[in-house]
Amino acid sequence: MNPTDVKLPDYRTQVPAVAARFQKLKQRPVVLEVERLGRQFAASDGGVITALKDINFQVHRREFLTVIGPSGCGKSTLIRLVAGLDHPTSGRMLLDGQEVRGPGPDRGMVFQGYTLFPWLTVTENIMFGLKLRGHSESKARREALQWVDLVGLTRCKDQYPVQLSGGMKQRAAIARALANGPRILLMDEPFGALDAQTRAQMQAHLMEIWRNVDVTILFITHDLDEAILLADRILVLKPHPGEVQELIEVPVSRPREVGRFHCPEFLATRQHLDDLIHPPVSVEADPLPIVRLTAVGDDVE
Template sequence: MNHSTFNAHEYFQKIYARPVLLEAKKLSQVFKHGKTERTILNQLDLKIHKREFICVIGPSGCGKSTLSRIVAGLDPYSHGELIVDGELIKGPSPERGMVFQGYTLFPWKTVKENVMFGPLLKGASNPSAEAAAREWINIIGLEKYENQYPHQLSGGMKQRVAIARALVNEPKILLMDEPFGALDPHTRQKMQKHLMDLWQNIDITIIFVTHDMDEAILLADRIVALKANPGEIKEIIEVHLPRPRTPELMLTPEFKKLRERVDDLVHAQDDEVDPALEDLPKIPLMTSVNED
């Protein structure tokens, strides 16, 4: 698909014709501490279709990570409904895989043992779990490293193992919370391409949390922009750019125009300070050294 043949209207018509896989109805999350309450997410209404790639962006404190943890079933929500494939989310499930910014691999297990963990937990036999793990280790291109431990791997390799460990369970939804945030720019770019290749070749819906606006535009079908205090959906943007996408696309006028729009959405909220950053104390002078 290229610029001359890409029809955004047709592309999104096909997406919206697919079944709704995830639906949030008036979803809210309220944190209570003593007599104080803080609304993290407020009345979110959102429909995500099968095989969509959704990126969630917004300022610090808008509830991006909270949303991903709620969808994963790791955190409860206070009000509303969250439905996956027609069923209410009531806790974690192998159908919703999660990849964090930290690599969260078991340091005492090899690459193969880390990827085998999920199938074994679900009751698979050792040979069956090993075969499934090997298949995904081959897909992520780490077959030469299957017997190595996490501390022997680079950051990009660790994150590929984390992705394989999530996908080996054949989830319907893959949740990714700043998964490439700790990587250097070159590795991050390679991982973005690898993730797009995976998504375009397997039956998976991805919800990807990021602070990086270029990354969101490069990856997403739609970008969900949240505002802070409380966390609400400010706008949902369709990314009218052809696939497959490459870093060269970032140099085009179409990309730059969309980048400006997304940038305005996020930075228009600079005055909406995260409560954690309010009333920062004045730092006392702790040294006698001056600039002279």
């Protein structure tokens, strides 16, 4: 049967095991609390541009929360605010009850671009933050090698970033961020620059790491399938300005794999997200000008 022929249930339909998992999730301590968060920027005409408006949500311990929304809705602005790399215009963020006022070791950050130091090996990159925290050379190396093993880079531990593939670089970046023991790992479209096959591998690696490490993950993505595959819940933002449109509990049971892309719960959630992100428009698009760049008579069907 073609997946598109499946009669989709309501996306909220959950098997009992999934409903029980969310009950347990809600009983865990709140790690991150975002209250009435807003961010405005000065416009060139003297006005203001509102990137985020009245954002409210909570993230529980060991939860995997993905954030999606149309281009320009403020996803990256949100994660930069949580990281302490930017400051809100209004509202506040509480991490373990303490207000976020700047960067700190309680938050690890993984960007889409490869941010490894090119002059350091994989192991030395992971050691960098540990040494800043006061670890001795030998202790930092021991701990770094444990993280190298966890992310499956043992054979590459003495290689430099230029010698690594894109997926390997991101695994090393994840290990470096986790080595400092953050309460929450912030990931801004970390797999966006990878090819489809490597991206699928990295998604599997990340889920395996998350299962084995006591860390909460806030993950920005524009890929709806990726959001459903990874998340416990999905925060959907509206565009211009970014506001919370919906907070969705993903009804797909774990463990998840690519084969789950075609189960009814996945497809129903995917359709619902697509309706939110890409609502039907009534205004017709302007017709494109037709410019003939081939010889007359060279038509194609």
